[in-house]
Amino acid sequence: MADSWLSKFPKMDRADLLEIRKSLDGAFRDFSREYGDEIESFFSPLLDFLIWFEKLLVQSPWWAVLIVITAMVYLASRSWKLSLGVVVSFLLIGYFGMWEDTMRTLSIITVCTLLAIILGVPIGIFMARSDRTQSAVTPILDVMQTMPAFVYLIPVVMLLGIGKVPGVIAVVIYAIPPVIRLTNLGIRLVDKEVLEAATAYGANKMQRLLGVQLPLAAPTIMAGINQTIMMALGMVVIASMIGVKGLGQPVLKSITNQYFTLGLFNGLAIVALAIIFDRASQAYAKRSQKHLQDGHNV
Template sequence: MASESWLTEFPKMSREGLLAIRKSLDATYRDFSREYGESIEAIFDPLLTFLIWFEKLLLNTPWPLIIIAITALAYFASRSWKLSLGVVVSFLLIGYFGMWEDTMRTLSIITVCTMLSIALGIPVGIMMARSDRVQSTVTPMLDIMQTMPAFVYLIPVVMLLGIGRIPGVIAVVIYAIPPVIRLTNLGIRLVDREVLEAATSYGASPTQRLMGVQLPLAMPTIMAGINQTIMMSLAMVVIASMIGVKGLGQPVLKSITNQYFTLGLFNGLAIVALAIIFDRVSQAYAKRTQKHMEGTDHG
């Protein structure tokens, strides 16, 4: 009888214990966000200022100049006239279907998020490649970031910073940064030991080996990580629109809630067009850098 009562009481006790833990954690985080929310928000003010400036720059610049600039960047990276023509056609269609402003907003936030991910991710990847201890510490964090549903970490970010661009940027960066960290680490670790030994024998310091040998040889792998980061940033556009990030995600969200099929389809295709352009350009640049490195090796 005693064992039966224990069996029936245990789930109730565990539920009560879990509820008490959840309540205390919620209260602690709520107090923390009320006390330090404004201070933390102030840290991100320069980023917000830059993001607003960059968005206004894209929106206020005449569309032919934007298309010329993006096409020039695409050609410089890929040396492909076909890809450059595809960029021109894609952006002309985006403008023709009235999605220019939303595309520029999306382009601004994706560019900023990618720049942030690269600026934070590559140094972390380098530290992981240089230290097994750092790798063993960071890898589980990357696993959590990649497997945790985006909606879950939107909650604490929104509680702390409210809705708007900065919470959107933080959410996108958390979701998109793991590939560039992992592939920077992998690329540096895959550099041939004999090449490093040769550089050391010529008197190269650890910094010279990193900048002159490891990073250039790892660049194709790092570029693959940057490519994946861009793709994941674009994948977050619709989810980020739920917390007030303007761009192509908002019409898609609106089409879901109001059942406007064509609105969602056209804006979705605009996101796909951006994804294909970024993907092709970054892949072409990675192939060019690889060929250049192979040519240097043979030379």
């Protein structure tokens, strides 16, 4: 029964399939050889910024970095318990000799998150404003979220080799879909009556976007940023395969050499960063939402 059903479709010869694959591989190789230098020079400012930011975190006194991180977490969360947890976590990270790797990971995650926000929020805004754009971008996001993470490494390595920039590009591509989706969703969920009231007061499209839609959608957008950070941290170990230094490289080394404690401690350091980012961003989102609700009640 199955054979008769399959026989209705034209069979592709294995040689034809192999030829198609060879053609695609050859075209991509030719593209990388032709434009690889231009692409590399385009990303050179990003590489310079990454190197500068990493040196800033690694070479600064540990106590100064700890004070700044703790202050930022407290300003975001207004929680002294979370701030105390940050201090304890980073002191333990330093005690177990993982400070430099943690700072390198922190620099990569920070830059990747900023890039994801800069690129993702405008795309989400365009999707919210146009159903046609949403229908075109949504399948691309579906593919990006279901594609195995290792696959992202192949094209960036072929184009740019190994190093920081290919790792950042792979992490951003892997982690950007949530912030795009939730920016689109947050803006679409804004009450139409509120927008009509803003229009009645004479607000134009840009004023409605900046003064009404984005502030009301901020909690949803923050949830997307939170998910993006979590996905970026999850990509750190995979990105270490193409030369991204940080906590991922010791984990990779522990896998290949069966060093249980090395992998465990560095894995726990990644978990600590994830929890800190997660709690701080969630607390900030809740505070901003409460502030908006109090403003509406007034």
